[in-house]
Amino acid sequence: MFSSFMSSINDFVVRFANVNGTGSASANLLFAKSIFRMGVPIAPKNIFPSNIQGLPTWYEVRVSEKGYLGRRAGIDLMVSVNPQSMKKDIESVRPGGYFLYDSTKPLHPEFIREDIHYIGVPLMKICNDEYTDPRQKQLFKNIVYVGALAVLLDIEFAVLETLLAEQFKGKEKLVAPNVKALAIGGDYIRKHFTFPLEFKVERRDLVGDSILIDGNSAAGLGAVYGGASVVSWYPITPSTSLVSAFEEYANELRIDEETGKNNFAIVQAEDELAAIGMAIGANWNGARSFTATSGPGVSLMSEFLGLAYYAEIPVVLVDVQRAGPSTGMPTRTQQSDVLSAAYASHGDTKQVLLFPSTPKECFDMMADSFDLAEQLQTPVIMLTDLDLGMNDNMSKPFQWDDSRKYKRGKVLNAEELENVKTTWGRYLDIDGDGVPYRTLPGTHPTSGAYFTRGTSHNEYAAYSEDSDTYVRIMNRLLLKLETAKTLVPKPEFYLSEKQSEIGMVFFGTTTYSACEALDILKSQGITCDAMRLKAFPFNHEVKDFMNRYERIFVVEQNRDAQLRSLLVNELDLHPNKLIKVLNFDGTPITADFISQSILQTLALA
Amino acid sequence: MSYIKPKFHHPLLPKNNLGYTRKDYEGSISTLCAGCGHDSISAAIVEACFALNVEPHKVAKLSGIGCSSKTPAYFLQNSHGFNSVHGRMPSVATGANLANCDLVYLGVSGDGDSASIGMGQFVHVVRRNLNMVYIVMNNGCYGLTKGQDSATADRGSISKGGDATLFEGIDLCSLAIELGATFVAQSFSGDKSQLVPLIEAAMSHRGFALINVLSPCVTFNNNPGSTKSYTYVREHNEALGNIDFVPVGNEITTTYNEGESVQVTMHDGSKLRLNKIDNQWDPQDRLSIISALKTAQQKHEILTGLLYVDKDSVPLHVKLNTTETPLNQLQEDKLCPGNNRLQEINVGLR
Numbered sequence: 001m002f003s004s005f006m007s008s009i010n011d012f013v014v015r016f017a018n019v020n021g022t023g024s025a026s027a028n029l030l031f032a033k034s035i036f037r038m039g040v041p042i043a044p045k046n047i048f049p050s051n052i053q054g055l056p057t058w059y060e061v062r063v064s065e066k067g068y069l070g071r072r073a074g075i076d077l078m079v080s081v082n083p084q085s086m087k088k089d090i091e092s093v094r095p096g097g098y099f100l101y102d103s104t105k106p107l108h109p110e111f112i113r114e115d116i117h118y119i120g121v122p123l124m125k126i127c128n129d130e131y132t133d134p135r136q137k138q139l140f141k142n143i144v145y146v147g148a149l150a151v152l153l154d155i156e157f158a159v160l161e162t163l164l165a166e167q168f169k170g171k172e173k174l175v176a177p178n179v180k181a182l183a184i185g186g187d188y189i190r191k192h193f194t195f196p197l198e199f200k201v202e203r204r205d206l207v208g209d210s211i212l213i214d215g216n217s218a219a220g221l222g223a224v225y226g227g228a229s230v231v232s233w234y235p236i237t238p239s240t241s242l243v244s245a246f247e248e249y250a251n252e253l254r255i256d257e258e259t260g261k262n263n264f265a266i267v268q269a270e271d272e273l274a275a276i277g278m279a280i281g282a283n284w285n286g287a288r289s290f291t292a293t294s295g296p297g298v299s300l301m302s303e304f305l306g307l308a309y310y311a312e313i314p315v316v317l318v319d320v321q322r323a324g325p326s327t328g329m330p331t332r333t334q335q336s337d338v339l340s341a342a343y344a345s346h347g348d349t350k351q352v353l354l355f356p357s358t359p360k361e362c363f364d365m366m367a368d369s370f371d372l373a374e375q376l377q378t379p380v381i382m383l384t385d386l387d388l389g390m391n392d393n394m395s396k397p398f399q400w401d402d403s404r405k406y407k408r409g410k411v412l413n414a415e416e417l418e419n420v421k422t423t424w425g426r427y428l429d430i431d432g433d434g435v436p437y438r439t440l441p442g443t444h445p446t447s448g449a450y451f452t453r454g455t456s457h458n459e460y461a462a463y464s465e466d467s468d469t470y471v472r473i474m475n476r477l478l479l480k481l482e483t484a485k486t487l488v489p490k491p492e493f494y495l496s497e498k499q500s501e502i503g504m505v506f507f508g509t510t511t512y513s514a515c516e517a518l519d520i521l522k523s524q525g526i527t528c529d530a531m532r533l534k535a536f537p538f539n540h541e542v543k544d545f546m547n548r549y550e551r552i553f554v555v556e557q558n559r560d561a562q563l564r565s566l567l568v569n570e571l572d573l574h575p576n577k578l579i580k581v582l583n584f585d586g587t588p589i590t591a592d593f594i595s596q597s598i599l600q601t602l603a604l605a
Numbered sequence: 606m607s608y609i610k611p612k613f614h615h616p617l618l619p620k621n622n623l624g625y626t627r628k629d630y631e632g633s634i635s636t637l638c639a640g641c642g643h644d645s646i647s648a649a650i651v652e653a654c655f656a657l658n659v660e661p662h663k664v665a666k667l668s669g670i671g672c673s674s675k676t677p678a679y680f681l682q683n684s685h686g687f688n689s690v691h692g693r694m695p696s697v698a699t700g701a702n703l704a705n706c707d708l709v710y711l712g713v714s715g716d717g718d719s720a721s722i723g724m725g726q727f728v729h730v731v732r733r734n735l736n737m738v739y740i741v742m743n744n745g746c747y748g749l750t751k752g753q754d755s756a757t758a759d760r761g762s763i764s765k766g767g768d769a770t771l772f773e774g775i776d777l778c779s780l781a782i783e784l785g786a787t788f789v790a791q792s793f794s795g796d797k798s799q800l801v802p803l804i805e806a807a808m809s810h811r812g813f814a815l816i817n818v819l820s821p822c823v824t825f826n827n828n829p830g831s832t833k834s835y836t837y838v839r840e841h842n843e844a845l846g847n848i849d850f851v852p853v854g855n856e857i858t859t860t861y862n863e864g865e866s867v868q869v870t871m872h873d874g875s876k877l878r879l880n881k882i883d884n885q886w887d888p889q890d891r892l893s894i895i896s897a898l899k900t901a902q903q904k905h906e907i908l909t910g911l912l913y914v915d916k917d918s919v920p921l922h923v924k925l926n927t928t929e930t931p932l933n934q935l936q937e938d939k940l941c942p943g944n945n946r947l948q949e950i951n952v953g954l955r
Contacts, residue, residue: 037955211954221950227940229932230703232696253942261928263939265703267921270729274696277689277726281700284687285665286933288940289700307690397951400944406937440933441665441685441701442708449662451678451686463678 007198010040010065012076014149017089018142019082021053026167027142028059029392031149034159035063036212036394039204043069043512045391045588050237050330056085067206069394070513071588076199077152079145081123086111098197100148102141121148121188130184140181147185152193154200157182211359211397215388216292218359219318220245221398222366223290224253227406228316230289231266232278237330238386239292239320272297276304276317283314284452286411286440288370290316295324295337298344298381305379306345307454309477312427312436314373314409318366318382320389323586332586333386335508336558341381342536342566348474352484353536354382355507359395361534362388365489374409376484377435385557387509387588410437414444426450426461427473434480481537488535491542494518496527503549504530504598507563509588510555516591517555521598528553528598536566543571553598555581557589622658630654630661632679642794642820642835643673643742647680649797650711650740653804654681657852664709665701669694669723672749673715673742673820681711692723695730698737699921705931706922709808710737716757717747720775724756727777731784731813736920738807738814741777742794744822745833752825763830778912779898781815782891787918788814789894790911793838794821799909802850806911809850811872812918819907843901845886845910849878869914879911888914 014031018024025046032044040063047058062072074094080086080101087110093099095115101107103120112118123144127137150160161179168174189195220242223231233243247266254263269275275291282289293301298319308315321337323329344351352372354365365382373380410431417424417439424447427436436459439448450461457473458464494515506514511532521528531545546552546567554564561580568575581597583589618626630651635644654664661683668674670691677686689697698712719727719741730739745758752765759774781789788810792800800818807814819838821827827834832841851857853874867888869877879888886897894913901908928935 209951209955211951213954225941225947227935227937229935229940230700232700253946254940256928256939259928262926263928263932263935265922265925265927265932267699267703267733267925269696270725273693274699274726274729277693277696278700278703280689281667281687281697281702282704282932283700284697285701285704287704289704303690304693397954398947400941400947402944404937404941406940439685440705442663442705445660445662446683449683449685451688453686453688454690455688 009200009202010063010204012199013060013062013072013074014077014079015075015089015092016059016079017082017085018057018059019084020049020051020055020057022142023139024057024081024142025059027146028061030143030160030163030167031146032061032392033163033212034150034155035061035201036207037159037163038156038201039207040065040201041067041069041206041394043071043394045071045387047587048331056082063201065204065206068512068516068591070516071590073590073592077197079149081141081145090116100145100152119148119152119189119193121145121185126184126188140177143178143181144185147182148189149185150182151186151189151195152197152200154196154202156203157186207394209397210394212392212394213359214241214390214392215356215359215362215384216242216320216390217245218362218395218398219292219366219382219384219389221249222363224249225363225400226367226370227288228290228370229264230279230282230287231264232269232275232282232289232291233266234269234272234275234293234297236272236294236297238322238390239294239297239318241390242292242318242320272300273304276301276315279317280304280308280313280315283373288316288374288406290318290369292318292320294320294322295340296327298337298340302340302345305351306347306349308379309345309349309351310347311452311454312377312438313452314377315379316369316373316382317379318384321383321385323584329586331386333509333588334557334584334586335383335385335510336562336584337383338556338558338562338566341383344379344381350481350537352376352378352380352488354380354488355534356382356384356388357508357511357532359388359393360398363398371407372484372487375407375435375487376480377409377438378480378484383508385509410435412437412439412443412448417444417447420447423460424448425459427457427476428459429476429479433483434476434478435483485537485539488537488539490539491534491545492532493545494530494532496529498527499548500527500529501550502528502602503545503552504528504555505533505546505552505563505567506530506555507533510557513589513591513594514555517594517598520591520595524599526599526602533563538567538570546571546573549577551577551579553579553581553601555589555594557583559584621655623660625655625661627651627655629683630681632677632682635676635679637672637675638824640823641672642744642818642822643676644679645794645797646740646742646800646818646820647676649800649804650680652797652801653808656801657805657808659709659808663707664711666711666713667694667698667701668713669715669718671715671718671747672822673713674718676742677713692718692721693726694718695723695726695735695739699730699733699735702735702737702921703927704933706736706927707931710735712737712739714739714741716741716743716745716755720756720777728780728784731781731786731815733921734785734787734812734918734924736812736922738804738816740804741815741817742820743777743817743833744820744826745774745831746822746826748822748825752822759832762832763828765825765828776898776902777815777817779895782895782898782913786815786913787812787915789913790814790816791907791909792816792818793842793907793909794818795835795839796842796844796909799844799848802848803911805850805852806848806871806877809871809873809875810914810918812915812920838907841905841907843906843908845908845912846880848911851876851878869916871916872918877911877914888912889916
């Protein structure tokens with residue numbers, strides 16, 4: 001009656017169904033990290049509601065020997081500790097899969113499926129018998145199921161014990177009861193079930209020196225290293241933890257040793273408009289400053305982004321994208337702010353965008369974004385998403401070159417102002433690269449002062465409604481964008497040995513699944529060259545790639561194929577050659593979805 | 606268009622302690638209507654900066670959008686200016702101030718800019734006690750879009766077109782005091798002798814200093830029946846008393862009768878001397894000014910002068926415990942923790 005299961009090592013998906021706010025997160029992380037410590041790649045994901053306590057929440061861990069870090073559909077093992085979502089959870093187990101549940105009370109007959117296995121562990125009863133304190137009963141229930149999983153999946157107990165010892169460093173007396181809870185769970189499985197399951201973990205050496213961190217923390221740390229000293233923000237999921245991370249790292253790394261004072265300032269603004277306004281004010285005055293938000297915040301910040309674009313003020317904004325439009329699905333992922341960010345604000349504007357795919361890139365691009373913004377004197381928007389920002393991602397470790405100097409761009413100091421031979425003009429393009437020289441308030445008693453304005457202005461920052469002047473300045477801003485193309489990161493290519501007939505384009509978190517899809521296609525005899533975009537404006541490498549193929553699949557996570565529109569619009573491409581592959585249901589895109597979409601299109605052709 | 610004034614001037618123009626003449630504090634020629642109250646305020650700013658011996662380039666002048674917000678072009682030509690977006694000057698000023706605590710931040714706004722579109726930012730810059738001078742050039746109407754009522758227009762005030770304002774006017778001074786503002790003053794553009802020392806005092810205050818200046822719009826709101834016209838403000842102006850601003854090191858020369866004057870020593874050592882008309886009111890007592898303002902409102906009087914000052918004001922930088930060095934001057938050695946620390950962080954993430 002069960003569909004037969006190929007035994008598999010280090011290749012499965014476990015999902016935990018929990019109740020928000022019950023302490024399950026740390027137990028689930030313990031589970032995930034133990035596999036990571038055994039040298040096996042993992043991709044954990046939180047699937048959570050916009051709620052603080054009480055609603056269902058899920059945690060999913062994909063274990064992949066091949067290092068595929070994208071989401072995979074189909075649950076091999078469901079750990080159910082939430083009766084609220086049980087019906088749906090049982091339905092989501094794939095045929096032949098396993099359902100581990102709290103068997104303190106018998107399962108209702110309607111929950112019985114003929115094609116899956118049930119593993120009943122009386123979690124509540126075990127905890128009621130072992131512990132008296134109600135909070136302990138709750139918390140240790142989570143550890144008991146981790147112990148049960150360890151036996152079912154052959155996870156080394158010693159690794160779990162080490163992790164617990166690290167977790168409770170300084171609170172050593174908590175280690176023993178946790179270890180005991182693990183053992184209780186493990187023993188129960190040993191007594192009542194055959195173990196391990198046909199899919200399990202085996203120690204490997206596949207993670208090397210990788211780290212496990214969420215993209216928001218990585219970006220927050222990158223901002224500390226990149227020299228941000230003024231941070232303004234307004235809370236919004238899923239970007240809030242980015243500023244929290246900056247604050248935590250700054251409190252650790254940026255307190256002046258001599259004075260004990262802060263070498264940074266953080267202000268929680270009254271709204272997103274104020275948050276970007278403060279960041280612009282600080283950058284105007286020569287401090288590196290950023291704010292972080294999500295889609296609704298970008299809408300609110302658009303007016304200010306136009307000012308910064310036109311008045312040529314550096315500023316860094318991180319948009320951790322979530323599912324829109326409007327409030328949308330605040331705790332679900334999407335890549336749907338590409339157009340609103342690229343053309344943020346009224347009038348003719350084009351903004352510089354960065355698309356990181358991994359925590360390492362969140363760190364690097366965040367630090368680089370301040371260089372870019374100051375070199376170009378314009379806003380730089382880093383577009384991440386909830387999937388990258390709020391989930392632990394396996395990543396290459398962070399590196400910093402200690403000889404690196406911040407690129408502060410063209411800022412004249414008092415001496416340089418003295419040496420300016422002709423009249424200095426704030427918006428005068430001396431170097432022919434579209435980037436003028438700026439000055440900071442307080443630099444010189446008699447030269448370099450100017451009036452920053454969002455109204456039309458001439459090269460000397462004076463108000464002007466002269467058409468020729470206006471056109472000249474607007475065209476120079478386009479020239480500056482050409483300079484931007486030489487400074488923003490180039491795309492990454494995934495090319496087959498012989499040029500294939502079809503191409504694929506993607507960016508950000510789509511990368512994991514897109515690369516896996518390339519392997520799936522290859523296994524079916526279809527070669528496909530691919531390009532991962534890292535930035536906008538598109539540099540000539542992007543254009544060359546787009547011109548090289550007859551048909552290009554543009555894979556992205558929004559309904560309206562926004563990246564495709566941007567490519568068509570900016571590179572004058574024929575729309576027919578760009579084929580949409582779109583996932584926008586709020587869950588991370590999967591390799592199966594991408595490869596199936598492409599195979600279907602090719603079959604129809 | 607703004608016009609550049611000729612740079613030459615009479616060699617015998619008086620100079621301040623820094624060697625600057627008044628001309629060094631001026632800006633380009635105003636393009637506002639002849640007789641606009643705002644130009645008088647610009648002149649008062651020039652006078653106050655000259656008298657206070659402020660280095661012109663150590664001032665940052667910021668504004669939003671509207672007639673008032675155009676004025677920073679008309680004073681302090683050697684100061685950096687920032688004409689931001691409508692109602693958002695407070696946030697830009699906040700960021701700028703956080704980046705460099707060493708400059709004087711002079712914000713100029715209007716009643717539309719502060720009491721309508723920018724009300725949110727106004728409220729929050731007050732409660733953060735940002736160290737800045739915030740001047741509202743308040744004329745009760747939107748001049749630049751041809752005279753619509755603003756939120757500070759009093760109920761019943763008659764517009765140029767003859768209509769009475771339907772809604773309650775917002776009193777920015779009362780609001781600021783409610784919000785915990787640490788320096789609140791009200792003045793009239795036509796009373797330079799009061800306005801100049803108030804600006805000097807505001808610039809010496811360490812924290813948020815609001816000066817709400819009634820500044821009639823000669824073109825759209827100077828008609829009979831308007832409560833923001835020159836005639837009305839002159840007739841209903843109830844000055845709380847003379848104010849003397851005594852800079853650091855200067856001697857006090859004026860004398861007042863015992864019990865009629867209050868002296869406040871500012872954070873920088875300068876002194877404010879006020880002779881009082883109303884003995885019920887004490888400029889360092891928040892409750893007494895709330896009561897005085899309510900009473901004046903009932904009597905249709907406009908109280909002017911220094912309304913409230915908290916000499917123990919704690920500005921934002923102190924609250925945030927930021928370093929003494931302006932943040933915009935910190936270099937890599939202070940900002941970047943280096944690769945060794947980063948490798949330690951990596952270890953903790955495995």
